[in-house]
Amino acid sequence: MGAEVLLGLALGALLLAPPFLPPYFLEILISVMLFGYLGAAWNILGGYAGQFSFGHAAYFGIGAYTSTLLFLNLGVTPWLGMLAGGVLAAAFGLFAGYLSFRYGLRGPYFSLVTLAFAEMLRVVAVNTKAVGSSLGLVIPNREPAAVNFVFGGKLPYYYVILAMALGAVWITRRLSRSKLGYSLLAIRENEDAAEAAGVDALGMKLRAMALSSFLTALGGTFYAQYFAYIDPTITFGPSVSIQGLLQAIVGGAGTVLGPIVGAFVLTPVSELSRAAIRGRAGVDVMLYGVVLVLVISFLPQGLLGLKKRR
Amino acid sequence: MLEIDSVTKRFGGLTAVSRFSLTVDAGEIVGLIGPNGAGKTTVFHLLSGFHAPTEGAIRFKGVSVIGAKPHAICRRGLARTFQIVQPFVNLTTLENVMVGAFNRTDDPAAARARALEVLEFVGLGARRDVPARALTLSDRKRLEMARGLATQPELLLLDEVMSGLNPTEIEAIIGLIRRIHAQGIALLIIEHVMRAIMALSHRIVVLHHGEKIAEGRPDDVARDARVIEAYLGAPA
Numbered sequence: 001m002g003a004e005v006l007l008g009l010a011l012g013a014l015l016l017a018p019p020f021l022p023p024y025f026l027e028i029l030i031s032v033m034l035f036g037y038l039g040a041a042w043n044i045l046g047g048y049a050g051q052f053s054f055g056h057a058a059y060f061g062i063g064a065y066t067s068t069l070l071f072l073n074l075g076v077t078p079w080l081g082m083l084a085g086g087v088l089a090a091a092f093g094l095f096a097g098y099l100s101f102r103y104g105l106r107g108p109y110f111s112l113v114t115l116a117f118a119e120m121l122r123v124v125a126v127n128t129k130a131v132g133s134s135l136g137l138v139i140p141n142r143e144p145a146a147v148n149f150v151f152g153g154k155l156p157y158y159y160v161i162l163a164m165a166l167g168a169v170w171i172t173r174r175l176s177r178s179k180l181g182y183s184l185l186a187i188r189e190n191e192d193a194a195e196a197a198g199v200d201a202l203g204m205k206l207r208a209m210a211l212s213s214f215l216t217a218l219g220g221t222f223y224a225q226y227f228a229y230i231d232p233t234i235t236f237g238p239s240v241s242i243q244g245l246l247q248a249i250v251g252g253a254g255t256v257l258g259p260i261v262g263a264f265v266l267t268p269v270s271e272l273s274r275a276a277i278r279g280r281a282g283v284d285v286m287l288y289g290v291v292l293v294l295v296i297s298f299l300p301q302g303l304l305g306l307k308k309r310r
Numbered sequence: 311m312l313e314i315d316s317v318t319k320r321f322g323g324l325t326a327v328s329r330f331s332l333t334v335d336a337g338e339i340v341g342l343i344g345p346n347g348a349g350k351t352t353v354f355h356l357l358s359g360f361h362a363p364t365e366g367a368i369r370f371k372g373v374s375v376i377g378a379k380p381h382a383i384c385r386r387g388l389a390r391t392f393q394i395v396q397p398f399v400n401l402t403t404l405e406n407v408m409v410g411a412f413n414r415t416d417d418p419a420a421a422r423a424r425a426l427e428v429l430e431f432v433g434l435g436a437r438r439d440v441p442a443r444a445l446t447l448s449d450r451k452r453l454e455m456a457r458g459l460a461t462q463p464e465l466l467l468l469d470e471v472m473s474g475l476n477p478t479e480i481e482a483i484i485g486l487i488r489r490i491h492a493q494g495i496a497l498l499i500i501e502h503v504m505r506a507i508m509a510l511s512h513r514i515v516v517l518h519h520g521e522k523i524a525e526g527r528p529d530d531v532a533r534d535a536r537v538i539e540a541y542l543g544a545p546a
Contacts, residue, residue: 195359
């Protein structure tokens with residue numbers, strides 16, 4: 001009961017407070033929601049199924065590039081481009097996942113292969129003129145038009161990413177109570193025992209992969225529309241992959257709200273340390289690193305692991 | 311129901327199981343015994359799809375299981391437990407068993423109801439909300455059996471579910487196996503606790519160095535000279 005009231009209040013604040021926030025805080029809140037969203041998408045494969053992808057940037061980048069290229073070349077609204085990117089990313093995820101899972105890659109081997117796939121796409125993007133090569137793509141100045149996913153101020157972007165984050169949480173909650181969710185947890189815990197108990201490990205992991213990569217790609221489109229600029233390093237680089245998994249792991253991998261909680265802790269820490277230690281480049285990143293080390297040393301299950309899911 | 315026809319399994323130069331044949335009929339309890347390293351667990355791995363035989367045929371309900379994945383074999387009605395218990399340690403007892411129950415339903419409520427029923431049946435009802443990592447060895451053995459039962463098998467393979475238990479706990483497991491059998495489930499049991507396997511089995515098969523050296527009623531097998539030799543060595 002207490003927890004529900006708390007969640008209700010938090011949701012009310014997230015819905016009502018932003019119009020009154022100064023722009024700087026609104027920007028931070030948008031970052032929190034974007035990273036929380038990416039964490040939630042990663043969490044389905046990494047947290048529930050226990051398949052630690054280090055290469056979700058692949059799907060993020062596919063989403064960002066697909067919608068942007070469709071818009072620039074064919075004038076397709078990014079709302080549709082977003083879906084197209086999601087479908088394309090899911091297809092690529094199924095391809096990469098099938099290759100990895102079919103040949104029994106588990107644990108760190110799977111992680112390395114996902115990293116390699118993302119890097120491969122980054123190198124392809126850097127070397128392909130048609131997608132702007134290493135210069136990337138700029139979405140030119142346009143009149144604000146909701147139909148084209150272009151807004152005048154930051155506030156509408158905030159509500160878009162809030163809706164996406166809430167949607168991801170809702171999907172995760174449904175997942176956690178479904179056959180797929182239980183099967184993924186069983187695979188995470190012990191894949192052989194899961195198979196022996198009737199879990200189609202390959203099929204279930206591929207479903208998790210498709211869902212996770214689809215959602216991640218939508219985040220890529222949001223990023224492209226919000227910043228109006230993408231390049232191979234930003235979208236396909238390892239830092240996007242790391243960001244997603246950090247939120248989930250710090251907040252609590254395999255929990256419904258973990259990634260969002262993680263984003264609410266990590267993003268402000270990163271912002272505050274950057275603001276506090278201005279002028280000494282790199283010190284803020286070191287401080288951020290210290291926080292990560294502390295969290296992972298003392299809370300290996302993440303912040304929500306404190307109250308340990310049952 | 312289960313037919314193993316002259317199956318051989320080689321790992322490189324090592325022949326773990328050699329020209330081994332065995333049948334289990336519906337409603338039967340068959341004991342599989344033999345000294346350590348005889349190949350008993352390998353037979354279970356072959357039956358449940360974790361290994362493919364090098365030669366020979368395995369049919370369950372008339373259909374070959376060779377090449378089928380473990381989950382597909384489980385779906386056909388052949389479930390197993392593991393000698394070294396493999397609980398999902400971070401899930402609760404109930405959630406562990408629900409995973410098995412999802413073998414026959416996609417509906418979480420139905421899976422939960424089925425799992426609760428099975429937990430009561432094996433005597434873990436009171437432990438349902440405890441994480442599996444907190445269970446005693448005896449309870450973990452029950453959990454292994456519960457997870458297998460929840461899949462609604464027609465044949466259940468039990469791999470040393472009594473090892474490491476005290477005499478009282480063993481009595482309780484014997485009672486549980488009898489109740490499982492009373493539900494019409496056939497059982498193939500690997501066990502080192504001779505008193506238990508002799509009391510339970512309709513028929514006993516003895517493996518030694520991967521080969522079947524005896525098969526028959528428990529008291530006949532216990533008197534078989536080759537069996538005694540396999541366990542105790544040849545008389546001086």
